[in-house]
Amino acid sequence: MDASSLKIIKARAITPQGILDNATVVVKDGKIASVGVDDLYETATIIDAVGKYLSPGFIDIHVHGGGGHDFMDNTIEAYLEIAKLHASYGTTAFTPTTLSCEHEELLKTLALYEEAEPLNADGARFIGMHIEGPYFSMEQRGAQDPRFIRKADAAEYTDVLNKSKIITRWSAAPEVEGAIELGCYLTERGILPSIAHTNAVYDDVVTAYEVGYTHMTHFYSCMSGVTRKNAFRYAGVVESGYLLDGMTVEIIADGRHLPPSLLKLVYKIKGADKIALVTDAMRAAGMPPGESVLGRLTDGLKVIVEDDVAKLPDRSAFAGSVATTIQLVKNMVTLAEVPLTDAIKMMTATPAKIAGVADKMGTLEVGKYADMVLFDDDINLHTTIIGGKVVHTV
Incomplete structure (x- = not known):
C-alpha cells in the first residue's frame, strides 16, 4: 500500500480532545496531514473504518x-x-x-x-x-x-x-x-x-x-x-x-x-x-x-x-x-x-x-507520524499502520 498518501474515513478517532465520530484522517508522506471531517487532499488509498476506533499507535x-x-x-x-x-x-x-x-x-x-x-x-x-x-x-x-x-x-x-x-x-x-x-x-x-x-x-x-x-x-x-x-x-x-x-x-x-x-x-x-x-x-x-x-x-x-x-x-x-x-x-x-x-x-x-518522543508520536495530531491502529468495540485489533503504511490487518 502506498505510504505517501492515505485517507481513513468513517472512524471514531481518539484525539487529545476526546473521541471524534465519523472522522477523516489524512496522511501525506508518512505523517498526519489532517484530523477531522474535511477532505483536504486527494489521496491514493482510502481505508473505510466503518465506525471502528482509530487510535494513535x-x-x-x-x-x-x-x-x-x-x-x-x-x-x-x-x-x-x-x-x-x-x-x-x-x-x-x-x-x-x-x-x-x-x-x-x-x-x-x-x-x-x-x-x-x-x-x-x-x-x-x-x-x-x-x-x-x-x-x-x-x-x-x-x-x-x-x-x-x-x-x-x-x-x-x-x-x-x-x-x-x-x-x-x-x-x-x-x-x-x-x-x-x-x-x-x-x-x-x-x-x-x-x-x-x-x-x-x-x-x-x-x-x-x-x-x-x-x-x-x-x-x-x-x-x-x-x-x-x-x-x-x-x-x-x-x-x-x-x-x-x-x-x-x-x-x-x-x-x-x-x-x-x-x-x-x-x-x-x-x-x-x-x-x-x-x-x-x-x-x-x-x-x-x-x-x-x-x-x-x-x-x-x-x-x-x-x-x-x-x-x-x-x-x-x-x-x-x-x-x-x-x-x-x-x-x-x-x-x-x-x-x-x-x-x-x-x-x-x-x-x-x-x-521523550512525544513531539513525534503518541497522539493523533497534525505533523506527527502516521502511526495508528484500528480496533472494534470489543477492543479486538483490526489494522496496524506505521508511517502511513499498513503493516498488519485482520
Missing part, C-alpha cells in the same frame, strides 16, 4: 522479546521478528530491553540494534534501548540472573555509554552502591534513570528522584513495600511512587502480574498522565503455551508458560510476561474499569512523554 517502552525471539539472542533476525510480532498486536513503536548480562554481551546487543534499525521495514519502530540491570538488589532480582547482579561500576557504564548512542533509559536499584552516581551521569547525558528490582526505602527513593530517577520500572514487581527495621516501619518503593507526585510508573497490565484491585489502585492514585502500560514481554509472547526460555537461548532461564504468564519451572513465581499491547488496553477497560480514552493515553501519549 501503541507505544511499548519495555519489551524483551516475542515470537520465539529475545533481544539477548544477539541476532538481527531477533530484532526484526520481535518488531513484526508486536506490530501484529498494535505496537507501532517500542523500546528493546536487555537483561542483566556480561559486559561484552551487552555491547553486542546494543551494536545489533544499530544494524537492525535500518532493516526494520515492517515492524514497530525502535525508539531507543532500555538497559535493565545489572545494578540491582539481589533480594529483588526476580528472574534476573544472579550471576550478573553487581554494584554500579563507573568504568563499566561509562564504557557502554561512550560506545552506544541509542540508550534512552537505564533501570537500576537506587540503594545499590554507585547507583546515585549512575543516575547523575545518566541525567547529564539526557538518559532516563529508572528505579527497578529494588529493596529501597522512602529516603533512598527521594535521593534518587532528586538526581533524575523519575520513573519506576514494572511498578509493584520486584520492589519493596512497607518494611520493618528494629520495630519501626518504613515506606518502601511502592509507597514512594505514590507519594512523589512527579514520579511516573509503568505497569504490566496482563491481569496476572497485578490483579484488578491493584490496577484500579494505581490508576486511582497516579492517573493516566503518570502511568505507562508495558508488556515486559519475553520471547514466548505470541507463541503457544509450554516451555520457553527467558533471556539467551544458550544459557537463559528455563520457564513454563501457562495461564497467560511465564512462570519458574516450580511455579513458585512469575518469570516474565507474554502480554501484547492490545491486551493491555482491553484489560484496563474490562478489569480495571478505566475509560477507554484513559486506557489509550496510558498506551500512547504517556509512554511517548516518558520516552
Whole structure:
C-alpha cells in the first residue's frame, strides 16, 4: 500500500480532545496531514473504518522479546521478528530491553540494534534501548540472573555509554552502591534513570528522584513495600511512587502480574498522565503455551508458560510476561474499569512523554507520524499502520 498518501474515513478517532465520530484522517508522506471531517487532499488509498476506533499507535517502552525471539539472542533476525510480532498486536513503536548480562554481551546487543534499525521495514519502530540491570538488589532480582547482579561500576557504564548512542533509559536499584552516581551521569547525558528490582526505602527513593530517577520500572514487581527495621516501619518503593507526585510508573497490565484491585489502585492514585502500560514481554509472547526460555537461548532461564504468564519451572513465581499491547488496553477497560480514552493515553501519549518522543508520536495530531491502529468495540485489533503504511490487518 502506498505510504505517501492515505485517507481513513468513517472512524471514531481518539484525539487529545476526546473521541471524534465519523472522522477523516489524512496522511501525506508518512505523517498526519489532517484530523477531522474535511477532505483536504486527494489521496491514493482510502481505508473505510466503518465506525471502528482509530487510535494513535501503541507505544511499548519495555519489551524483551516475542515470537520465539529475545533481544539477548544477539541476532538481527531477533530484532526484526520481535518488531513484526508486536506490530501484529498494535505496537507501532517500542523500546528493546536487555537483561542483566556480561559486559561484552551487552555491547553486542546494543551494536545489533544499530544494524537492525535500518532493516526494520515492517515492524514497530525502535525508539531507543532500555538497559535493565545489572545494578540491582539481589533480594529483588526476580528472574534476573544472579550471576550478573553487581554494584554500579563507573568504568563499566561509562564504557557502554561512550560506545552506544541509542540508550534512552537505564533501570537500576537506587540503594545499590554507585547507583546515585549512575543516575547523575545518566541525567547529564539526557538518559532516563529508572528505579527497578529494588529493596529501597522512602529516603533512598527521594535521593534518587532528586538526581533524575523519575520513573519506576514494572511498578509493584520486584520492589519493596512497607518494611520493618528494629520495630519501626518504613515506606518502601511502592509507597514512594505514590507519594512523589512527579514520579511516573509503568505497569504490566496482563491481569496476572497485578490483579484488578491493584490496577484500579494505581490508576486511582497516579492517573493516566503518570502511568505507562508495558508488556515486559519475553520471547514466548505470541507463541503457544509450554516451555520457553527467558533471556539467551544458550544459557537463559528455563520457564513454563501457562495461564497467560511465564512462570519458574516450580511455579513458585512469575518469570516474565507474554502480554501484547492490545491486551493491555482491553484489560484496563474490562478489569480495571478505566475509560477507554484513559486506557489509550496510558498506551500512547504517556509512554511517548516518558520516552521523550512525544513531539513525534503518541497522539493523533497534525505533523506527527502516521502511526495508528484500528480496533472494534470489543477492543479486538483490526489494522496496524506505521508511517502511513499498513503493516498488519485482520
